[in-house]
Amino acid sequence: MKREKISELTTNRLSVYLRCLNELASAGIKTVSSQELAEQFNLNSAQIRKDLGYFGEFGVRGIGYFVDDLREHLTKILGLDRPHRVGIVGAGRLGTALANYHGFSKSTFTVVALFDNDKEKIGGHIGPSRIPILDVKKIEKVVRDQTIDVAVIAVPARAAQRVLNQIMAAGVKAVLNFAPALLKARLGVKVKTVDLTTSLESLSYFLARPQETQVVSARRSGSARKRVETRTSRQL
Amino acid sequence: MKREKISELTTNRLSVYLRCLNELASAGIKTVSSQELAEQFNLNSAQIRKDLGYFGEFGVRGIGYFVDDLREHLTKILGLDRPHRVGIVGAGRLGTALANYHGFSKSTFTVVALFDNDKEKIGGHIGPSRIPILDVKKIEKVVRDQTIDVAVIAVPARAAQRVLNQIMAAGVKAVLNFAPALLKARLGVKVKTVDLTTSLESLSYFLARPQETQVVSARRSGSARKRVETRTSRQL
DNA sequence: CTCTGTGAAGTCATTCACAGCG
DNA sequence: CGCTGTGAATGACTTCACAGAG
Numbered sequence: 001m002k003r004e005k006i007s008e009l010t011t012n013r014l015s016v017y018l019r020c021l022n023e024l025a026s027a028g029i030k031t032v033s034s035q036e037l038a039e040q041f042n043l044n045s046a047q048i049r050k051d052l053g054y055f056g057e058f059g060v061r062g063i064g065y066f067v068d069d070l071r072e073h074l075t076k077i078l079g080l081d082r083p084h085r086v087g088i089v090g091a092g093r094l095g096t097a098l099a100n101y102h103g104f105s106k107s108t109f110t111v112v113a114l115f116d117n118d119k120e121k122i123g124g125h126i127g128p129s130r131i132p133i134l135d136v137k138k139i140e141k142v143v144r145d146q147t148i149d150v151a152v153i154a155v156p157a158r159a160a161q162r163v164l165n166q167i168m169a170a171g172v173k174a175v176l177n178f179a180p181a182l183l184k185a186r187l188g189v190k191v192k193t194v195d196l197t198t199s200l201e202s203l204s205y206f207l208a209r210p211q212e213t214q215v216v217s218a219r220r221s222g223s224a225r226k227r228v229e230t231r232t233s234r235q236l
Numbered sequence: 237m238k239r240e241k242i243s244e245l246t247t248n249r250l251s252v253y254l255r256c257l258n259e260l261a262s263a264g265i266k267t268v269s270s271q272e273l274a275e276q277f278n279l280n281s282a283q284i285r286k287d288l289g290y291f292g293e294f295g296v297r298g299i300g301y302f303v304d305d306l307r308e309h310l311t312k313i314l315g316l317d318r319p320h321r322v323g324i325v326g327a328g329r330l331g332t333a334l335a336n337y338h339g340f341s342k343s344t345f346t347v348v349a350l351f352d353n354d355k356e357k358i359g360g361h362i363g364p365s366r367i368p369i370l371d372v373k374k375i376e377k378v379v380r381d382q383t384i385d386v387a388v389i390a391v392p393a394r395a396a397q398r399v400l401n402q403i404m405a406a407g408v409k410a411v412l413n414f415a416p417a418l419l420k421a422r423l424g425v426k427v428k429t430v431d432l433t434t435s436l437e438s439l440s441y442f443l444a445r446p447q448e449t450q451v452v453s454a455r456r457s458g459s460a461r462k463r464v465e466t467r468t469s470r471q472l
Numbered sequence: 473c474t475c476t477g478t479g480a481a482g483t484c485a486t487t488c489a490c491a492g493c494g
Numbered sequence: 495c496g497c498t499g500t501g502a503a504t505g506a507c508t509t510c511a512c513a514g515a516g
Contacts, residue, residue: 008438009485015437019416033497041418044487046500053499061493061498078437079444097333103416103433108440150439174439176432180255180339182277182472190442192435196412197339199428201251201314202244203386203410204344206426208315236418245507269475280509282478289477297476297515 010051011078013236016041017048018074024067033064041236080108085147087172089163090154091116091126091133094178098152100127112146115139136166143170150174157181164191246287247314249472252277253284254310260303269300277472316344321383323408325399326390327352327362327369330414334388336363348382351375372402379406386410393417400427 020040024032034052038045052058052070055077059065075081086104088095091114098104099111115136116122124133134142142148151167153160153175160179167175168189177183177193185191256276260268270288274281288294288306291313295301311317322340324331327350334340335347351372352358360369370378378384387403389396389411396415403411404425413419413429421427 006441007485011438011441012431012434014441015434016418016431018437019433035497042420045497046487046489047485049497049499050486057499059498062496063494064497077441077444079440080437082444084436084440084443093333093336097329098432100329101432104436109436149443150436174443176435176439182252184278190439192439194430194432194435195248195252196334196337196430197255198248198251199412199430200320200340200345200386201254201316202247203412203426203428204315204320205242205247205250205313207320207385207410208313208318243507271475281475282509282511283507285475285477286508293477295476298474299516300475 004054006054009236010054013043013047013051014074014078016236017051018071018078018080021067021071021074025071029067031064031066032070034059036064043236082108084109084150086111086150086152087113087115087139087143087146087148088152088154089115089136089139089167090152090156091118091121091124092154095152095154096126098154098178099131109150112148113142115142136163139166140170143167143172148172150176153177153179153183155179240290242290245472246290249279249283249287250310250314252472253287254307254314254316257303257307257310261307265303267300267302268306270295272300279472318344320345320386322347322386322388323349323351323375323379323382323384324388324390325351325372325375325403326392327354327357327360328390331388331390332362334390334414335367345386348384349378351378372399375402376406379403379408384408386412389413389415389419391415 017037020037021032034045034048037043037048049059052065056073058070058073086109088099088111091099095114095116099114104111111131114126114131114133115138116133117136121133122135125131126133143151148170149172151172151174153163153167155163157179158181160177160181161183164175164177164183164185168186173189175185175189175191177191178196179193180195180197183191183193253273256273257268270281270284273279273284285295288301292309294306294309322345324335324347327335331350331352335350340347347367350362350367350369351374352369353372357369358371361367362369379387384406385408387408387410389399389403391399393415394417396413396417397419400411400413400419400421404422409425411421411425411427413427414432415429416431416433419427419429
């Protein structure tokens, strides 16, 4: 077990592996090899072994990985063995949709409050679990009282940095940002931005290309043998 | 002007640059240097020049870039000078939220239809522009009639691959996927997956670490001079 | 003199390839 | 044997550093 800095690409993949393992487990499958896993998401098997190798030696040579065992390890590594309490700032369409989104409220993540500055909305409740909409001014107090450790920013771009500053002041260390804005966070605070506009515009670029003649490129003629693990598109 | 394969990281950044240029333009600013742009999003200025350099020589030495000029170029490069028509599959919470989301419906992207398989929902309309909810079975016909060129998948994971297949059969080449699933697309079809679960779990990993002592590492003592362009977190 | 455009160098990520365990 | 774990090789992306245009 090393102690290197783990890239976010790796942690993203760990999350995906875990999801797959959960499916395997409920299908009653007991063991899985890195090769089998790799085929699920078109990925190289060495990638998976490397990713896991950062955290320990979980496999058995000649066999592969025990599904339940690896599942537990990944759950622990990702910190999903402890519950997380989520606050969503912005009770607009996106914020309220996210509050209800299963997979967001799922399992270890519980949305405990929404915040807004609109007097009309404050005092209201969202969804079947009646998540309260609170005044964004009270965010610092609520974060502490409710032990919120993850914040979601779902406000317009121009308000995003201000909101982030409030969130950071309240001591939250992990933020998922949906505002199309470049936020400056201080060291020790992790901001992940999901920028829908950029995603769409990037797709638009792809559409604008003259079909980008897919370069199948035979490479150095001799060794093009095992070009089987086709990776059409790197989704991970 | 070269003709290399452009990485998605580059196209994502181009989108961000464009957004920034639009802001600069409406602030009445006429020219901007790569250095100034780089400071906005903590990024290296050479990165910006490289990104732009793939597509032409847009700058003026000693000056920088003319905002309006560069804006037009990027708009064209990203294919945002032509309108895109978007179909959203899945009229659940997320799908309907996205249909209303400004920035999604904004400017060149118009959501023209939602699709669902729920008889209760089919025939209904969403939002002020009354976007119709149609039977997902009719997707192929509607895509052609309405010339939809971008699809959004907002259905549960287990249905996602099936929906993607239908979408591809209808001839759509660009897909934004919100289902937490590894989709297999055929060559020539671009799928971008936004996986909220993975984003959250990745944040959870970060929280689980013992504060990951931020390695400020003085590096090879001598040449640590210009370590000013702090890149706390690579958000792009 | 300033700022672009770009090879060269550097850093980070993925894939290969194989020793060695079970 | 089959499959893991991992150095070494390759490839991708970023940053440096500087020639040269304005």
